[in-house]
Amino acid sequence: MTTTGLDAAALLGRAGELADLLVDTVAGGASVGFLAPLDRTEALAWWEGRAAGVAAGHLAVWAALDGDRVTGTVTLAFPDKPNSRHRAELVKLMVHRDARGKGLGRRLLTTAEEAAAAAGVTLLHLDTETDSPAERLYRTAGWARAGIIPDYAADPSGVLRPTTLYYKHLSAR
Numbered sequence: 001m002t003t004t005g006l007d008a009a010a011l012l013g014r015a016g017e018l019a020d021l022l023v024d025t026v027a028g029g030a031s032v033g034f035l036a037p038l039d040r041t042e043a044l045a046w047w048e049g050r051a052a053g054v055a056a057g058h059l060a061v062w063a064a065l066d067g068d069r070v071t072g073t074v075t076l077a078f079p080d081k082p083n084s085r086h087r088a089e090l091v092k093l094m095v096h097r098d099a100r101g102k103g104l105g106r107r108l109l110t111t112a113e114e115a116a117a118a119a120g121v122t123l124l125h126l127d128t129e130t131d132s133p134a135e136r137l138y139r140t141a142g143w144a145r146a147g148i149i150p151d152y153a154a155d156p157s158g159v160l161r162p163t164t165l166y167y168k169h170l171s172a173r
């Protein structure tokens with residue numbers, strides 16, 4: 001199992017696999033921005049739409065590979081405002097359902113954190129559905145809970161759920 005950064009061309013080359021991963025994640029009930037059932041064409045278009053952000057340096061995307069198969073991904077989103085260059089948002093951490101529970105999510109999280117620190121980012125933040133399995137991962141990885149926003153986003157079935165905001169200070173390298 002390896003993790004690899006995807007430039008814009010690599011992301012486009014892997015967009016089909018990333019779309020399959022997104023469809024699987026939504027089908028599994030995770031709140032990652034989409035309602036179920038997620039159409040693969042929509043998922044593919046969404047990933048292809050990320051390439052411009054990667055090329056511009058606004059997004060950094062990693063894929064976890066088992067052999068040549070994409071089994072997980074994570075993204076860092078960098079704000080473009082001059083007063084926010086020290087921080088980034090961690091988004092779309094996803095592991096395929098058939099690859100979960102083997103440390104892959106934690107490895108992707110560590111990859112993103114280390115890359116952020118190496119890039120001079122000193123503050124990471126994220127939101128995740130309250131009481132989701134991901135919460136335990138973030139807490140055990142040293143993330144601090146900032147608070148809960150009720151009715152923040154609809155889960156894949158369309159029911160509004162609360163989200164928990166997390167942040168983590170990094171040491172710039």
Ligand SMILES: CC(C)(COP(=O)(O)OP(=O)(O)OC[C@H]1O[C@@H](n2cnc3c(N)ncnc32)[C@H](O)[C@@H]1OP(=O)(O)O)[C@@H](O)C(=O)NCCC(=O)NCCS
Binds near residue numbers: 129134
């Ligand atoms: C959250 C997610 C990325 C974890 O991926 P994973 O590869 O299964 O995670 P790991 O095997 O690295 O486990 C890391 C930790 O997460 C926690 N965890 C993982 N799955 C869990 C579950 N089903 N229930 C409770 N805790 C769980 C555990 O604390 C685990 O640490 P441990 O090994 O010390 O017990 C994966 O479940 C996923 O893709 N979920 C759907 C998408 C999602 O919710 N993403 C987060 C959006 S912000």
